[in-house]
Amino acid sequence: MAILIDESTRLVVQGLTGKEGQFHGFRNRDYGTNLVAGVTPGKGGTDLSGVPIFNTVSEAVDATGANTAMTFVPPPFAADAIMEAAAAGLALVVAITEGIPAHDEARVYNYVTQTSASRLLGPNCPGLLSPGKANVGIMPPEIALPGRVGVVSRSGTLTYQAVHELTMLGIGQSSCIGIGGDPVPGTSFVDVLDLFERDDETDAIVMIGEIGGDAEEQAADFIKANVTKPVVSYIAGVTAPPGKKMGHAGAIISGGKGTAAAKMEALAAVGVTVLDDPTEIGNAIKAIVD
Amino acid sequence: MGVPVPQGRLATSPTFAGIAANELGGTVVVKAQVQVGGRGKAGGIKVAASPTEAEAAAAEILGMDIKGHTVHSVWVEEASDIAAEYYASFTLDRSAKKHLAMVSAQGGVDIEGVAESDPDAVVKLHIDPVVGMTEWQARELVYRAKLEPAATRKAAAALKKLYEAFVSLDCDLVEVNPLILTGAGEIVALDAKVTLDANAFYRHPDFADFEAAFTRDPIEAMAMEADLNFIKLDGSVGIIGNGAGLVMSTLDVVDLVGGRAANFLDVGGGAGADTISNALEVLTQDSGVKSVLINIFGGITRCDLVAHGIIEALGRLDLPWPIVVRLDGTNAEEGRAILAASPNEQLIAAATMREAAEKAVVLAGSN
Numbered sequence: 001m002a003i004l005i006d007e008s009t010r011l012v013v014q015g016l017t018g019k020e021g022q023f024h025g026f027r028n029r030d031y032g033t034n035l036v037a038g039v040t041p042g043k044g045g046t047d048l049s050g051v052p053i054f055n056t057v058s059e060a061v062d063a064t065g066a067n068t069a070m071t072f073v074p075p076p077f078a079a080d081a082i083m084e085a086a087a088a089g090l091a092l093v094v095a096i097t098e099g100i101p102a103h104d105e106a107r108v109y110n111y112v113t114q115t116s117a118s119r120l121l122g123p124n125c126p127g128l129l130s131p132g133k134a135n136v137g138i139m140p141p142e143i144a145l146p147g148r149v150g151v152v153s154r155s156g157t158l159t160y161q162a163v164h165e166l167t168m169l170g171i172g173q174s175s176c177i178g179i180g181g182d183p184v185p186g187t188s189f190v191d192v193l194d195l196f197e198r199d200d201e202t203d204a205i206v207m208i209g210e211i212g213g214d215a216e217e218q219a220a221d222f223i224k225a226n227v228t229k230p231v232v233s234y235i236a237g238v239t240a241p242p243g244k245k246m247g248h249a250g251a252i253i254s255g256g257k258g259t260a261a262a263k264m265e266a267l268a269a270v271g272v273t274v275l276d277d278p279t280e281i282g283n284a285i286k287a288i289v290d
Numbered sequence: 291m292g293v294p295v296p297q298g299r300l301a302t303s304p305t306f307a308g309i310a311a312n313e314l315g316g317t318v319v320v321k322a323q324v325q326v327g328g329r330g331k332a333g334g335i336k337v338a339a340s341p342t343e344a345e346a347a348a349a350e351i352l353g354m355d356i357k358g359h360t361v362h363s364v365w366v367e368e369a370s371d372i373a374a375e376y377y378a379s380f381t382l383d384r385s386a387k388k389h390l391a392m393v394s395a396q397g398g399v400d401i402e403g404v405a406e407s408d409p410d411a412v413v414k415l416h417i418d419p420v421v422g423m424t425e426w427q428a429r430e431l432v433y434r435a436k437l438e439p440a441a442t443r444k445a446a447a448a449l450k451k452l453y454e455a456f457v458s459l460d461c462d463l464v465e466v467n468p469l470i471l472t473g474a475g476e477i478v479a480l481d482a483k484v485t486l487d488a489n490a491f492y493r494h495p496d497f498a499d500f501e502a503a504f505t506r507d508p509i510e511a512m513a514m515e516a517d518l519n520f521i522k523l524d525g526s527v528g529i530i531g532n533g534a535g536l537v538m539s540t541l542d543v544v545d546l547v548g549g550r551a552a553n554f555l556d557v558g559g560g561a562g563a564d565t566i567s568n569a570l571e572v573l574t575q576d577s578g579v580k581s582v583l584i585n586i587f588g589g590i591t592r593c594d595l596v597a598h599g600i601i602e603a604l605g606r607l608d609l610p611w612p613i614v615v616r617l618d619g620t621n622a623e624e625g626r627a628i629l630a631a632s633p634n635e636q637l638i639a640a641a642t643m644r645e646a647a648e649k650a651v652v653l654a655g656s657n
Contacts, residue, residue, distance in 0.1 A: 020560070020590070076492060098559055102382060102489035107418040109387050114420065126589055134438050138559075138590045142618045155535020156559065157587040160619050161643065164587070181534060183384045211536050213384045236538040239545045240554065246381070248327075248401050248465060277546055278539045281642040 002130030002175040003150070003175035003195040004121070005033075007069060009134045012057065012066035012090070014073050014081045017048060018135050021072035024138050025051075026068075026095075031135040036064040049120060051189040057088040069134050071095045078123065079109055082112055086118040095123035095186070095229035098262040111184065120186025126156035128207040131161075134185065139163075141210045147172015149285055151194035152189060153208035154215070158278065162206050165282035174202040180222065181210065189219035197227050204230045204288055206281055208271075211237035214237070214257045232273045232284045235260045235266065292451040294478045298367030307348030308654075310311045310366040311341040320347040324359040327483065330399055332356045337369060354589045362618075370478060375377045375468035376437055377401045377412070378449060380456040385423035391419040391427070393435040393449065393587025397468040411506045423453040441471050448477045460490030507644030516568040518555060525550025526654040528579040528611070530569045532557050532591045541641060559590045571607055583650035585643060588627075593617040593625030601632050612653045614638045615647035 011028065015021035016038025026049065029035040037052055037289040044055030045226075054060040057069065069077060071093065078097040085093040085105040093112070100108075100123050112120050121128060127137010132285045144161055153159040159178045166173060171235045174233045177192050189207060205227070209216040214234060223231055238260040251273035266272045273284050299310035300323070311318045322334030327333060334356050344366060354361045377397035383390035394412045396404045405412045413435040417423045428446040437445050456464040461542070463485040472482050491498045500513075513520030519534070523541075527549045529538035532539035534556050541551045553576065557565050566584075573579050586596050596617065603609065613636055617625045629637060631649065640646035 010360060019637055024590070047654045076490065083610045099489045101493070102462060102631065103331030103419065103457055103460055103490070106387065110418055110420045132655055135394075140589055143619065153483075154534070155533055155539075157531070157536035158539055160587045160589055161536060161539070164618060183382055184387050208535070210538060218385070232541070238533045238544065239551070240538045240541060248405075248467065250379075277644070279543065279642060 002126055002133055003192070003199050004119070004175065004177065005130050005136050007133050007135040010034050010064065010066045011068050011070060011136060011138065012039060012060045012064065014039045014069060014071045014085065015038065016051065016072070017043055017053060018072055020039065024046065024072070026063060027134045027141075028137070031141045033134040033136060036066050038276075044180045056086050057090070061088045061090065065143060066090065068136060069090045069094065071123075073081050073095055073097055075099040075101070079108045082108050082120065085119070086112040086116040088204070089116070090118055092119050093119065093186070094121045094125070094127050096125065096127060096138060097122075098124045100124065100182070102183050105182060109186055111182045119196065121177070122180040122182075122186060125180030125185070126159060126175045128175060130175045131173050139178070143167055144171040144176060145170070147174065148201055148203040149173050149206060149289070150202040150204070151176040151206045151208075152192040152196070154210050154252040155208060155236060158208050162208055162234075162281045165191040166206070166285060167281040169286050171282065171285055174199060183213070185215075189215050189224045190271050193219060193225055193227055195221055197229060200286065202229065204232070204285055206229055206285060207233045207261055208278075209233065209235045211235070211240055211260050211263070212258055216264045217257050220270045220272070222236070223272060224270040225265075228272070230288045231274065232281060234275045234278045234281060234286070235263045236278070240275060292493055293455070294366040294476060296370055296478060296480065298365050298565065300363055301348060301366055302311040302352075302363045304345045304349040304352065307366050308341040308362055309339060309432075311344035311375070311625055314366065314368045315352060318344050318366050319369050320351060321365045321367070322351050323365055324356050324358060324361055324363040326357045326359050329356050334361065339379060370470055370480060371473040372470050373473050374438060374471040375637065376435070376445075376470065377467045378452060378469045379463065379465035379467075380461070381463045381465075386605055387448050389419055389423075391415045391417055391423065391431055391449070391453065393431045393437070393597060395436050399469055408607055417453070423450060423456065425450070439469050441475055441477060444475070444477045447477070448468050459495060460487045461485060462487050486500055505653030508526060509572060512554070513572045514573065518557060518565070518572060520572060521554040522576065523551050524578070525552045525649050526571040526578055526580040528552045528576065528582040529585070530555045530557060530566070530573070530582065532559065532587065536585060536587055540583065540643065543647040543652060544583065547644070547648050547651050549593045549647070552576055556593075561591050561596065563595045563599035563602055566596050567603040567606065570600070570603040570609060574609060577636075579604035579611055581611050581650045581653035583646055584615045585646060586611060586617050586619070588617070590620060591619075592621045593619060594621040594628060597625040597628035600629065600637070604634060609636065612636050612638060614640050614646050614650040614653065616640045618644055
């Protein structure tokens with residue numbers, strides 16, 4: 001068992017006929033993911049390297065039994081595409097698109113959670129990988145190794161870095177999940193921690209956060225109450241310059257949360273192994289699982 | 291956007307400020323135009339009872355340095371008859387994943403202090419982005435914040451308009467402070483801070499021009515032109531990486547091994563050869579850079595294209611520093627082979643992120 005995707009995943013790619021959608025969709029298929037359909041309005045009835053293309057997501061679901069969508073649609077149309085996938089009843093919608101306006105994301109998140117049972121991962125995320133089982137997204141699968149460590153991260157490239165560090169030490173992963181760094185992620189650290197905690201094939205968890213927001217502080221509260229498995233964490237941005245100033249409103253909402261120091265302190269306080277060097281993630285996990 | 295504001299004029303010299311004050315008539319307020327908060331406390335806002343006084347006030351404020359921002363222009367506006375100062379803001383609450391309205395009857399210079407000492411004085415209400423702000427929510431904010439009862443209808447209408455502007459203009463933040471009640475019972479927005487969402491610029495083409503006009507740092511302007519996410523820092527190791535998280539952690543590792551980053555430069559996802567070449571060109575503009583560290587973990591970005599970009603830049607530009615390169619991920623082997631096929635003593639390969647940081651820091655110290 002891995003989390004969210006495995007051998008039972010039946011993938012439909014929104015934007016499969018585009019350059020990025022095609023490259024990554026077929027790289028996912030080459031990895032063994034069951035790519036069953038593509039959706040591009042106006043190209044329904046054609047096929048691409050043996051994969052049938054449909055005009056709408058619901059047609060693709062009816063015809064192929066797809067249960068997972070990956071969205072590679074440009075920002076102006078991405079919000080609509082995500083809502084279409086949720087309305088079609090897919091269990092998981094993975095939104096790779098980067099650069100969706102924040103107001104669109106807020107609307108989409110609330111629409112999806114209020115009107116469907118779909119789980120949204122992203123947007124602006126690298127997707128997810130269950131090594132040896134399925135790859136949905138843009139992660140380079142050759143850096144991963146099947147195993148029993150769960151990885152969850154807000155950053156795409158830092159996820160690869162962490163997975164790479166583990167693999168170099170011969171430590172495999174159950175699932176690697178990139179939740180994305182946008183202000184309104186469909187799936188949070190808390191959601192993924194909960195899934196890893198319940199997964200019989202995950203023994204330890206790597207969680208990679210970054211400055212801004214309070215997702216890591218929420219994760220710390222959740223870990224304290226619900227997580228029994230060991231967690232190793234790194235927060236990027238200890239030395240980063242302060243980001244875009246959000247007026248008094250930002251200061252009032254954050255109330256001192258959001259800095260790397262505050263996040264590291266919150267996580268350390270609940271027993272998480274907190275690292276200040278991302279290149280030590282592998283060794284820290286090795287010390288725990290050995 | 292339908293919210294009343296005082297009459298005013300922009301002036302770039304004391305003489306023009308005097309003329310503006312004369313046109314407006316009566317007492318005016320002269321305000322420094324800078325993109326930073328706290329200008330009132332810094333002496334950037336002055337009241338003038340006559341055109342002569344307005345000219346003198348503008349002379350004092352123009353050229354002033356407020357938190358590193360030089361004042362190039364002032365806004366001269368009619369003085370308002372202030373009966374009460376309120377606070378109103380709309381932003382996204384990332385934690386709740388909903389819009390958040392905040393309203394207080396105690397607006398003015400120290401709203402953060404009010405929020406800290408008397409949290410109940412700042413009324414907060416979440417708004418569902420699918421539904422938008424409703425009439426009852428606008429009224430509820432006014433009643434709960436205990437704004438002047440006689441102004442309820444006008445205050446609620448102003449909040450509704452501000453929320454509509456927040457959404458339709460794709461703002462990350464709309465903050466009006468103070469939102470005033472005049473002696474005549476009108477609600478007027480006296481000052482505002484608005485932050486725009488760069489991701490939504492495609493819907494508002496004029497915003498990008500506006501932002502570019504206010505970017506004063508020439509290196510940052512050049513980076514923005516090339517679609518690179520660049521922030522100038524004060525160290526000596528130039529950093530180029532892909533993905534904000536990886537670049538931030540590269541800064542952290544450089545710091546851990548005893549160096550200081552000269553900048554944050556994220557080439558984003560899917561960078562091609564020209565992107566990398568442009569990034570190197572941007573760093574040539576910063577004389578503080580002594581060595582450069584390129585840290586790429588390819589996902590959607592292909593390491594072979596990154597390598598081509600580096601080679602292209604070495605041929606096209608006079609790059610004055612050693613470049614340490616770490617490539618992993620998508621097409622990393624091809625990328626390393628491309629670099630190895632063009633031997634150049636300026637290029638130093640590193641197998642890991644830590645090794646790359648150590649090499650770049652040593653080179654920055656000896657260059």
